[in-house]
Amino acid sequence: MIAILGAGSLGRLWAATLPAGQVAFVPRPQTSAESPCYRFHPVNGEPVPTSVPWLTPCQSPDLLLVTTKAGDTLSALQATLPSIPESTPIVLFQNGMGSQQAVSEHWPERSVLAASTTEGANRPSPDRLIHAGRGQTWVGALSGNAECHLETVVERLARSGLAIAPEADILARLWHKLVINAGINPFTAILDCANGDLLSQAFYQRWIAPLCREISNISQISGQPAEAPEAIRHRIEAVARSTSANTSSMRADVIAGRPTEIDYMNGYLSELGQRLGVKTPVNQMLTEQVKQLTRPYQQQESCDGQPPLQDLHPNRR
Ligand SMILES: NC(=O)C1=CN([C@@H]2O[C@H](COP(=O)(O)OP(=O)(O)OC[C@H]3O[C@@H](n4cnc5c(N)ncnc54)[C@H](OP(=O)(O)O)[C@@H]3O)[C@@H](O)[C@H]2O)C=CC1
Numbered sequence: 001m002i003a004i005l006g007a008g009s010l011g012r013l014w015a016a017t018l019p020a021g022q023v024a025f026v027p028r029p030q031t032s033a034e035s036p037c038y039r040f041h042p043v044n045g046e047p048v049p050t051s052v053p054w055l056t057p058c059q060s061p062d063l064l065l066v067t068t069k070a071g072d073t074l075s076a077l078q079a080t081l082p083s084i085p086e087s088t089p090i091v092l093f094q095n096g097m098g099s100q101q102a103v104s105e106h107w108p109e110r111s112v113l114a115a116s117t118t119e120g121a122n123r124p125s126p127d128r129l130i131h132a133g134r135g136q137t138w139v140g141a142l143s144g145n146a147e148c149h150l151e152t153v154v155e156r157l158a159r160s161g162l163a164i165a166p167e168a169d170i171l172a173r174l175w176h177k178l179v180i181n182a183g184i185n186p187f188t189a190i191l192d193c194a195n196g197d198l199l200s201q202a203f204y205q206r207w208i209a210p211l212c213r214e215i216s217n218i219s220q221i222s223g224q225p226a227e228a229p230e231a232i233r234h235r236i237e238a239v240a241r242s243t244s245a246n247t248s249s250m251r252a253d254v255i256a257g258r259p260t261e262i263d264y265m266n267g268y269l270s271e272l273g274q275r276l277g278v279k280t281p282v283n284q285m286l287t288e289q290v291k292q293l294t295r296p297y298q299q300q301e302s303c304d305g306q307p308p309l310q311d312l313h314p315n316r317r
């Protein structure tokens with residue numbers, strides 16, 4: 001049995017594509033909600049009615065997929081792990097960085113793996129799950145005691161039909177995606193625009209070069225693969241173009257009034273830079289501006305006496 005913690009967009013994508021009868025969602029403690037039923041819209045083909053049971057206390061999963069947002073992961077696992085066998089491998093699907101390390105440090109006795117995925121899934125309404133774009137998922141061991149599970153985990157996830165491969169250096173893979181997210185997500189949230197539209201915006205053009213210099217400096221000092229600022233910018237802009245019509249996950253969170261994952265993207269880079277003695281004013285500025293977007297309007301006005309961001313960035317409604 002595969003248990004999935006986090007019955008949101010990504011969790012529902014895995015639940016709908018893995019073989020039926022072998023998957024269950026971990027319920028929130030004391031939930032009385034009915035188990036999730038939704039129409040799964042594959043990239044090609046007709047919608048499929050999908051019903052996934054809650055994991056029951058007598059079931060003992062032999063694989064746990066964690067598809068909560070980065071900021072919810074530690075507390076969700078704290079509530080869940082006491083009822084999951086210690087031998088069960090855990091696969092973390094969060095974007096950004098920081099939450100994965102927090103989990104493997106918190107539970108050193110557990111076998112923790114991480115995944116980096118370019119699959120795209122969203123829920124326009126609670127009863128629909130759209131597989132918006134096919135991608136690739138890489139899985140790798142975060143802790144030494146997880147290495148022995150990698151092959152089996154990849155083989156089991158491949159039964160979904162989604163493209164999946166083992167990754168020997170999953171932290172480098174996560175870093176690679178973090179750089180893209182740090183260069184697209186905050187700008188699209190602040191400017192309230194689709195990924196492709198940010199390229200022509202003055203605010204983006206003003207800050208992207210110094211942001212890429214900061215990221216390049218941090219990469220070098222933190223031991224990540226060295227990448228020149230121009231190469232980083234090129235990579236960011238290639239993804240912005242190839243996903244030009246997309247609403248980034250951060251912009252979607254701001255629009256829906258949900259907390260964003262900024263602390264695990266530019267916030268993470270900013271903190272890492274500070275620890276390594278690299279100045280990160282642009283990452284700090286972007287982190288602060290995104291945080292202001294998710295603060296209640298009145299607090300924005302009273303905190304700093306500055307005009308609200310809507311006035312600074314006319315794109316924001
Ligand atoms: N969606 C995508 O296409 C992709 C997502 N990712 C990453 O995957 C992660 C999940 O993203 P996504 O699925 O979009 O996010 P969602 O917000 O759609 O899903 C997260 C789910 O976790 C649930 N949850 C939160 N806390 C708990 C808890 N304590 N116990 C049980 N369930 C809990 C939420 O429940 P509730 O609904 O009740 O709040 C929600 O259903 C993020 O880090 C994201 O960046 C990466 C690549 C692609």
Ligand SMILES: CC(C)(CO)C(=O)C(=O)O
Nearest residue numbers: 184243246247248249250
């Ligand atoms: C690559 C990108 C920016 C695609 O929208 C993404 O991963 C996100 O929105 O979080």
